[in-house]
Amino acid sequence: MTKLNTFEQAVETYEPVLGLETHIELDTNTKMFCGCATAFGAEPNTQVCPVCLALPGALPVANRAAVEATIKIGLALNCRIAEWTRFARKNYFYPDMPKNFQTSQYEEPLCEDGHVEVLVEGKTYRIEIERVHLEEDTGKTLHVGGATGRIHGATESLVDYNRAGIPLVEIVTRPVPGTGALAPEVARAYTAELRDIVRSLGVSDVRMEQGSLRCDVNLSLNRPGEPWGTRTETKNVNSLRSVERAVRYEVRRQSALLDAGERILQETRHFHEATGETSPGRSKEEATDYRYFPEPDLAVMEPSREWVEELRAGLPELPRKRRERLQAAWSLGDKEMQSVVNADAVGLIEATVEAGAGAAGAVKWWLGELSRRANEAGEELTGLAISPEQVAQLQGMVDDGRLNDKLARQVIDGVLAGEGDPADVAAKRGLEVVSDTGALEAAVDEAISANPAVADKIRGGTHAAAGVLIGAVMKATKGQADAGTVRQIILDKLK
Amino acid sequence: MSTISREEVAHLARLARLEVTDDELDAFAGQLDVILESMKTLAEVNTDGVQPTSHAVPLVNVFREDRPQPSLPRDAVLAGGPDTAEDRFRVPRILDEEA
Numbered sequence: 001m002t003k004l005n006t007f008e009q010a011v012e013t014y015e016p017v018l019g020l021e022t023h024i025e026l027d028t029n030t031k032m033f034c035g036c037a038t039a040f041g042a043e044p045n046t047q048v049c050p051v052c053l054a055l056p057g058a059l060p061v062a063n064r065a066a067v068e069a070t071i072k073i074g075l076a077l078n079c080r081i082a083e084w085t086r087f088a089r090k091n092y093f094y095p096d097m098p099k100n101f102q103t104s105q106y107e108e109p110l111c112e113d114g115h116v117e118v119l120v121e122g123k124t125y126r127i128e129i130e131r132v133h134l135e136e137d138t139g140k141t142l143h144v145g146g147a148t149g150r151i152h153g154a155t156e157s158l159v160d161y162n163r164a165g166i167p168l169v170e171i172v173t174r175p176v177p178g179t180g181a182l183a184p185e186v187a188r189a190y191t192a193e194l195r196d197i198v199r200s201l202g203v204s205d206v207r208m209e210q211g212s213l214r215c216d217v218n219l220s221l222n223r224p225g226e227p228w229g230t231r232t233e234t235k236n237v238n239s240l241r242s243v244e245r246a247v248r249y250e251v252r253r254q255s256a257l258l259d260a261g262e263r264i265l266q267e268t269r270h271f272h273e274a275t276g277e278t279s280p281g282r283s284k285e286e287a288t289d290y291r292y293f294p295e296p297d298l299a300v301m302e303p304s305r306e307w308v309e310e311l312r313a314g315l316p317e318l319p320r321k322r323r324e325r326l327q328a329a330w331s332l333g334d335k336e337m338q339s340v341v342n343a344d345a346v347g348l349i350e351a352t353v354e355a356g357a358g359a360a361g362a363v364k365w366w367l368g369e370l371s372r373r374a375n376e377a378g379e380e381l382t383g384l385a386i387s388p389e390q391v392a393q394l395q396g397m398v399d400d401g402r403l404n405d406k407l408a409r410q411v412i413d414g415v416l417a418g419e420g421d422p423a424d425v426a427a428k429r430g431l432e433v434v435s436d437t438g439a440l441e442a443a444v445d446e447a448i449s450a451n452p453a454v455a456d457k458i459r460g461g462t463h464a465a466a467g468v469l470i471g472a473v474m475k476a477t478k479g480q481a482d483a484g485t486v487r488q489i490i491l492d493k494l495k
Numbered sequence: 496m497s498t499i500s501r502e503e504v505a506h507l508a509r510l511a512r513l514e515v516t517d518d519e520l521d522a523f524a525g526q527l528d529v530i531l532e533s534m535k536t537l538a539e540v541n542t543d544g545v546q547p548t549s550h551a552v553p554l555v556n557v558f559r560e561d562r563p564q565p566s567l568p569r570d571a572v573l574a575g576g577p578d579t580a581e582d583r584f585r586v587p588r589i590l591d592e593e594a
Binding site for chain 2: 048
């Protein structure tokens with residue numbers, strides 16, 4: 001295997017072209033073409049019926065709510081909604097679909113020609129949406145007999161069809177050139193924006209870790225001025241961080257191959273969370289022979305313009321508008337707001353403010369200390385074991401003078417370690433600012449007698465010298481005093 | 496000149512996961528050729544200005560409301576498969592073309 005280039009080397013020589021295909025499971029009550037329930041985590045094969053099992057004679061009927069949800073997604077992505085559209089059969093033989101085809105859409109998707117704008121490092125990138133279509137999810141296969149539960153080495157597979165037939169929306173971008181060294185960040189920003197848009201519509205819980213939002217990342221490289229290269233498609237990239245890593249890895253891998261004069265194979269690749277690497281999957285030539293044809297069992301759809309306009313009028317506030325509103329409410333500059341968005345902290349800060357914290361405090365914790373902790377742990381901010389309510393409580397304790405910043409950081413240690421809410425942690429660990437004035441005064445007296453020269457300076461009007469005494473008192477109280485209070489006591493005593 | 500080649504029949508058999516012997520390939524290629532030749536008769540009809548038909552009935556916008564209906568009892572579901580384990584259908588090792 002060729003040695004990888006560094007990412008920096010790679011983007012000096014080559015220009016990446018991105019393409020993203022995203023699958024979103026809708027959270028309808030029932031499946032796409034039958035009345036089976038769609039509860040997550042139900043016992044295997046308890047949410048199946050003759051339609052989703054493809055028993056002879058069963059006839060599918062489309063779920064109105066799923067069609068509406070797809071039109072809403074299309075509208076939110078600035079798409080044109082088809083006036084005439086139909087389903088198609090995508091034929092393939094694989095046990096994850098009992099029908100031996102997946103009901104999907106082919107030449108006539110429900111929505112076409114949209115766009116999304118994302119802001120990365122001060123620059124706006126317009127991502128063109130080629131199509132948004134409606135299809136059905138497949139069953140879940142469990143591979144047994146292999147060492148790791150993967151197909152490789154498995155002796156047999158066990159299939160659960162509960163997921164087969166759950167409505168799935170596929171959103172496909174046009175190729176995205178011109179992102180250069182920011183390709184990983186643009187891919188991530190697009191995925192985050194798409195997730196936020198769909199979440200705002202309330203049509204899916206879009207949880208990447210549960211598989212209700214899944215990404216395939218297409219990537220090719222070319223030298224400046226030359227035609228686009230051959231692309232690879234990395235499947236099932238299931239976190240924002242992984243989207244970024246998958247792009248980065250493919251850029252490094254493909255550039256090394258091209259440098260060595262080798263050619264890129266058009267293929268499907270798998271992403272490995274543990275290593276951040278991709279490896280080849282099944283060969284593309286064989287897999288793409290799906291022999292699509294129009295689905296005769298489902299009626300053609302002609303969404304009326306009245307219906308579409310009614311859905312458009314009912315769209316909620318979209319993330320971009322929401323960000324503008326929150327930025328104003330929180331009094332943040334463009335750069336600061338961009339940091340909030342990049343850290344995926346908009347919702348966290350909003351919830352923290354709703355729980356009673358001031359905006360400045362909420363922003364400070366999530367972008368500062370908590371971002372640092374998430375980075376250290378290699379986690380997303382949303383994955384940290386601290387809730388917006390807990391952060392609001394923490395900030396409240398700081399506002400009340402019960403905690404200073406240093407103590408607050410120790411309280412965070414405790415919350416992240418699962419010791420309870422900030423108030424519990426502070427009580428259990430004895431982390432409260434010393435508010436007993438008697439104890440503070442004694443500590444101040446001690447500091448004054450230990451530093452007579454400094455005390456004289458302060459008496460002489462040099463208040464800045466108080467810092468030395470404050471430091472001594474903080475040391476004596478192990479940081480558990482409020483610096484402002486200590487300063488006031490010192491100045492009162494040395495008038 | 497035949498309408499469908501032996502190679503195309505082999506390819507289709509592979510896509511359908513069917514194991515076909517050489518003798519069968521020859522036989523099927525011949526039979527499919529007869530069928531396709533017969534279908535060509537349709538191509539003689541003048542279809543200028545006629546939309547391709549994909550649906551036999553002139554219905555549009557047939558939807559169900561999003562209300563759950565009872566699913567099948569699991570025993571009945573699994574009874575339809577040749578082999579089961581752990582409340583799931585058991586199938587032979589899936590194609591080894593995927594890593």
